[in-house]
Amino acid sequence: MKEIELKLKGEIKRLTNKTFKFDERVKEGWFSAVYFLKTKEIAEEFCPEQTVTMQFFQRKHAVLCGTDEVVALIKTFAEHPESLDIHSLKDGDKISPFETVLTITGPYQEFGYLEGLIDGILARRTSVATNVYNVVKAAAYSGIQKPVIFMGDRDDHFTQQAGDGYAAYIGGATAQATHAMNEWWGKKGMGTMPHALIQLFNGDVVAATDAYHRKYPEDELIALVDYNNDAITDSLKLARAFGDKLRGVRVDTSRTMIDKYFVRNQHLLGSFDPRGVNAELIFALRKALDDEGFQHVKILVSGGFTEERILEFEKEGVPVDMYGIGSSLLKISVSFTGDNVLLNGHPQAKAGRRYRPNPRLERVE
Numbered sequence: 001m002k003e004i005e006l007k008l009k010g011e012i013k014r015l016t017n018k019t020f021k022f023d024e025r026v027k028e029g030w031f032s033a034v035y036f037l038k039t040k041e042i043a044e045e046f047c048p049e050q051t052v053t054m055q056f057f058q059r060k061h062a063v064l065c066g067t068d069e070v071v072a073l074i075k076t077f078a079e080h081p082e083s084l085d086i087h088s089l090k091d092g093d094k095i096s097p098f099e100t101v102l103t104i105t106g107p108y109q110e111f112g113y114l115e116g117l118i119d120g121i122l123a124r125r126t127s128v129a130t131n132v133y134n135v136v137k138a139a140a141y142s143g144i145q146k147p148v149i150f151m152g153d154r155d156d157h158f159t160q161q162a163g164d165g166y167a168a169y170i171g172g173a174t175a176q177a178t179h180a181m182n183e184w185w186g187k188k189g190m191g192t193m194p195h196a197l198i199q200l201f202n203g204d205v206v207a208a209t210d211a212y213h214r215k216y217p218e219d220e221l222i223a224l225v226d227y228n229n230d231a232i233t234d235s236l237k238l239a240r241a242f243g244d245k246l247r248g249v250r251v252d253t254s255r256t257m258i259d260k261y262f263v264r265n266q267h268l269l270g271s272f273d274p275r276g277v278n279a280e281l282i283f284a285l286r287k288a289l290d291d292e293g294f295q296h297v298k299i300l301v302s303g304g305f306t307e308e309r310i311l312e313f314e315k316e317g318v319p320v321d322m323y324g325i326g327s328s329l330l331k332i333s334v335s336f337t338g339d340n341v342l343l344n345g346h347p348q349a350k351a352g353r354r355y356r357p358n359p360r361l362e363r364v365e
Contacts (some may be wrong), residue, residue: 014090014164015068017075019184026077029113044107046216053342054353055114056102056122062334063133064093064101066125070224071364074104078111087361089303092129092170100358101336108340115338122336124160125167131329132171134307139323141314147174147322149190150181151302155327164330174322180228192219192250198227205234206241213245222300229253230260232279232288239294248321251285253277255304277301279318286319297317300324311344 023030028284029037043050067088069170075081084276085105101122139146150168158180165181176182178189193212201208209223221242225234235249238305253259255276261284262274272280282299290299301313302324310323341355342348349355 020072032113033116040109040113051344052108052340053105055100055341056338057098058334058336059097062095062126062130064095065129066122066168067090067091069121082123086364088364094218100356119336126334127332128164129171132168132173136172138307138311149175149324151177151326152330153177153325155330186209192222220247225249226253226346232261250300251277252303279316282318
């Protein structure tokens with residue numbers, strides 16, 4: 001396998017408290033594990049002068065994300081946050097197993113109940129950023145970086161879109177499907193047509209595409225071509241109708257369907273899985289477009305793609321120009337752990353844990 005070393009985003013300005021919309025019930029402990037709340041009350045009564053250092057790490061090679069959100073959480077809900085000593089890596093930093101990514105030092109009762117929330121924020125944001133990074137890396141296997149569009153709006157609760165979109169941006173996604181996904185970094189969502197638009201035109205993909213182009217003439221014209229389960233036929237219809245105006249076609253064939261191209265060419269069957277968006281279909285589509293002089297029409301694929309499936313396509317040289325991907329990017333693949341490792345500046349931790357200083361940490365004001 002070729003090793004493609006991708007560059008993450010350049011110097012990224014830290015997000016601030018103004019970026020995030022926290023639920024005020026965090027302050028009441030509504031989202032904290034009850035045993036943290038009880039420990040907070042015990043610390044307040046029996047050992048209020050004790051100072052602890054809480055340290056956070058995870059166990060994989062990953063792309064860190066969520067640190068700014070965590071700092072904002074602490075600044076918003078900790079008691080006397082200005083007196084806490086916080087050191088953190090930055091969103092977009094590559095991290096190693098067991099590397100310390102964040103430390104917080106101060107009286108336990110002032111911030112300790114936020115431990116689980118911090119773990120959860122770092123886990124979700126880092127998982128999405130890492131998943132996207134790995135997919136983007138797979139899409140660069142040939143040595144050419146192919147765009148990856150983050151289409152995760154339908155795969156989780158809508159309230160997660162802003163954070164997931166930012167994490168996808170950190171991981172290297174080219175574009176996002178909704179405006180909310182772009183909220184934290186100041187862009188807008190992008191997209192062309194869903195199957196619903198073609199349905200409104202009674203399945204006529206040319207009429208639907210024409211209406212789209214009339215309404216949004218400044219958009220890059222990319223048409224969806226699997227509505228009738230005849231991607232090659234409909235792609236050629238569109239290319240003939242729109243010529244140079246057609247910039248691309250998107251194939252989103254369901255994994256339960258076999259495109260009509262193979263029904264017409266059954267002699268091709270028997271040596272591969274013909275369902276969904278498969279390599280043979282895309283090779284045939286590229287050839288059909290090229291044979292009629294439509295080399296300028298790009299091919300975008302979507303529908304159940306994963307890092308492994310993209311890498312398989314790239315190794316086979318399948319002529320894909322862009323990938324649209326959603327659900328596989330939202331799986332929690334990285335879990336974080338917070339431990340109290342110092343007590344009043346001296347080592348004190350549960351067996352198997354110890355203070356792990358990290359020179360890469362920066363103090364956060």
